[in-house]
Amino acid sequence: MSTLTKDTWKIIKFNQKNAFVFELLFRLVTTTLYLLLLNKGLLFALRMAGYSYLTAANIGYFLVKPWTLLLIAAMAVIGILILMLETGCLLTLYEGAFYSRKLKMGEILTGGFFKLAHEIRRKNWRLGLLILADYGLVNLYLIYQMLTHVKPLNFVISEILNKPVGKASVALFLVLLLAVVIPGIYTFHACMVEQKNFRDGYFRSLWLLRHRVLKVVILLTIYYATAVVGLWIVYAFCVLIAAVGVTLFTDNSLALAILPAACGRIELVLIFLTSMFLTVGNWGALSVQYFGFTSNFTKRSKSSDYSGSKYGDRKLAALFMAVAAAFSLFSIFGVVRNGSAITTDLLSVIQITAHRGSSKEAPENTMAAMTKAVDDLADFVELDVQETKDGVVVLGHDISLKRVSGINRTISSYTFEELQQLDVGKWFSADYEGEQIPSLEEVMEFCKGRININIEIKDLGNSSELPDKVRDLIEKYQMKEQCVVTSVRMSYLSRIKEQDPEIRTGYIISAAYGDYYSSDAIDFISLRSSFVSEKLVEAAHKKGKAVHAWTVNNKSEIERMKMLGVDNIITDYPVLAREILYREAATETLLEYLRLVLK
Structure with a gap:
């Protein structure tokens, strides 16, 4: 032997x-x-x-x-x-x-x-x-x-x-x-x-x-x-x-x-x-x-006539x-830049989405919040989009800008150039004074290859061209594997699916009633965590739909979502969520020991 x-x-x-x-x-x-x-x-x-x-x-x-x-x-x-x-x-x-x-x-x-x-x-x-x-x-x-x-x-x-x-x-x-x-x-x-x-x-x-x-x-x-x-x-x-x-x-x-x-x-x-x-x-x-x-076969010397020449060119x-x-x-390079079903969905137990960026650490829906979400190891960044007066797709949650800029006007009443003059960071902290409202294009350029994006299209009426513009931008930046699109208006999602079935869509619902997850126009449902139940998750999964829960900000609720088997947690605290979802006693003990030794 x-x-x-x-x-x-x-x-x-x-x-x-x-x-x-x-x-x-x-x-x-x-x-x-x-x-x-x-x-x-x-x-x-x-x-x-x-x-x-x-x-x-x-x-x-x-x-x-x-x-x-x-x-x-x-x-x-x-x-x-x-x-x-x-x-x-x-x-x-x-x-x-x-x-x-x-x-x-x-x-x-x-x-x-x-x-x-x-x-x-x-x-x-x-x-x-x-x-x-x-x-x-x-x-x-x-x-x-x-x-x-x-x-x-x-x-x-x-x-x-x-x-x-x-x-x-x-x-x-x-x-x-x-x-x-x-x-x-x-x-x-x-x-x-x-x-x-x-x-x-x-x-x-x-x-x-x-x-x-x-x-x-x-x-x-x-x-x-x-x-x-x-x-x-x-x-x-x-x-x-x-x-x-x-x-x-x-x-x-x-x-x-x-x-x-x-x-x-x-x-x-x-x-x-x-x-x-x-x-x-x-x-x-x-x-x-x-x-x-x-x-x-017998062992032969180095003078053997074996040449390997029979194996071609x-x-x-x-x-x-x-x-x-x-x-x-x-x-x-393509997988890193554009995403993959295997790396995005199959190799993750529960994915973590930073709500409006890491909005407890930086002003929501700004480039600073997007950067923080990447630093905080979030899998997705969730953002809201609307349209300016001149048709540019920009980030913004409220119809009025009063809460983030102090000015009681709508986003749609500004051109994009005018919107850039507004300060939407000072209300959060003096450290973010001068922060601007970014366009969706700017955010996509930054996020590509770094983090996935959950784009929530705000309800601007059935005739709005916003869904078509969002779809065009996803195709322009080749981010079908890195983006999902959500909305409270089902007709927006249906339009996107009809034009490009490969773009994943999610229906935002305010209450857990009805067979809403059976629609072919959606790939997942997004709802308040308090409405999520074991029966709902099982029913959605049987239909091949994922379940995203929002806004999950405390330890007990994050643990409950993990136990119920939701697919994505939308939170203001992505670091806390990752700690709770993936922490192991062994790594925790090791870190505590090293902190003592290396002090």
């Missing part, structure tokens, strides 16, 4: 630089492209199913819809092809290492494509299913940790594991998975290196494992356990560093809000990296065992990788 471990380390170390750089680039490119396709497909499937949001109440119905089944099948095929390509690349790498040749990244990639094309030509589709099962087993713990961050799957998994029948079913599934994967762990080498068909390759794997099953399983288990333990050691170290940074360089009021958010991101990054290292190590270990157990492969990497970076 120790010899196999040493040989595994040697084969990985032999070409470690190219191995890990290649794997990092490969994972970044393929993961980005895969998630981009998943995001587009998920939005399409939701629309075809008649849902606006995926919730714990409607996920069962969603999964059996025809378009959803088609999406699952398509994403599974794409995923299998990516995994087969990655497997082919790493086997090419280790095949070269066995012959004492350091392969360049272009050679690794072309070798992977060669092996993938060969398996497709031979119609070795069962190999793809086995690779999917193998990756699932190897990364099982990491997949579980990842899914705990994804709603509503986290809720579904929790419900399954909390029931004896669910636990028994999971255990049975794992036993069956082990029974299929373990006997076939060398099938990939037999098919991709020896070029056997699946049946012969699987039996070849069984033959190689005879009398060695226990030793191999123990060895691989030790590798995987070491990787998981390493993950948590590194995670603990990163959390400690983050906690020290938060304690030293941020305000105490923000510390408990920042650290849980940082911990979540650290965990996701480490899961990604651990999966990458686990994959490289797994194929390295299996390759050492395979070449060591195979009688018709390396320059073409390098060009392909460069184009794919550029497209990947462009896609990442």
Whole structure:
């Protein structure tokens, strides 16, 4: 066993630089492209199913819809092809290492494509299913940790594991998975290196494992356990560093809000990296065992005639990788700038909206309030819009400007240029004297890539062109994924939906009566928190609609909203809300300890 471990380390170390750089680039490119396709497909499937949001109440119905089944099948095929390509690349790498040749990244990639094309030509589709099962087993713990961050799957998994029948079913599934994967762990080498068909390759794997099953399983288990333990050691170290940074360089009021958010991101990054290292190590270990157990392979000297030349044009492969990497970076930039259904909705438990900006720290509906909302880590900023005399869309809650400027005139009686002469900050604090009323365009330019926007269109009458102008601005700034539009007037929302179904809309209601969440013109309802009940949230979620609650400003009400499972809390205190929603006893204790030590 120790010899196999040493040989595994040697084969990985032999070409470690190219191995890990290649794997990092490969994972970044393929993961980005895969998630981009998943995001587009998920939005399409939701629309075809008649849902606006995926919730714990409607996920069962969603999964059996025809378009959803088609999406699952398509994403599974794409995923299998990516995994087969990655497997082919790493086997090419280790095949070269066995012959004492350091392969360049272009050679690794072309070798992977060669092996993938060969398996497709031979119609070795069962190999793809086995690779999917193998990756699932190897990364099982990491997949579980990842899914705990994804709603509503986290809720579904929790419900399954909390029931004896669910636990028994999971255990049975794992036993069956082990029974299929373990006997076939060398099938990939037999098919991709020896070029056997699946049946012969699987039996070849069984033959190689005879009398060695226990030793191999123990060895691989030790590798995987070491990787998981390493993950948590590194995670603990990163959390400690983050906690020290938060304690030293941020305000105490923000510390408990920042650290849980940082911990979540650290965990996701480490899961990604651990999966990458686990994959490289797994194929390295299996390759050492395979070449060591195979009688018709013998170790050869560096003078071997293996050249890798059969794997085609390396320059073409390098060009392909460069184009794919550029497209990947462009896609990442697009997600950051324009938002994504996955990052916005699925990776958040409850989203937090800063009411009129952080309106308890800066004058409402001003650029100062928007900036504060970003600083306070809010997911959304809520703002109100009206129209000036010359048709410019500007921020403003009241029809009259008396409360914020001292002048008893309406916004619509001013041109935008005239409006800029008003001081709407001095009433709040002398620190904000000279603050102006911003246009919606100014706010969108600032918020793009920083924070999502909840645009409430004030009711200016049925003939108002304000809804059309708001829609035009969202399209102009390409912020459909970063903006939602709300109003108390349903006709405004209907007009926007008719003109662009992709813009998400929310109906603001003053009382919780009627089947108002069934309308196709809206994606969510927004109502006073005192009207929110468990029955209402469940009914809305079954219809695929989200629930936004306002204005939630005290601890007990925030905790009640969390317990009821609302999707978005609109509050004047986003930092307090994040503290209560995401605080953990462990991080709280750690911060208290560090404050004492670092005083």
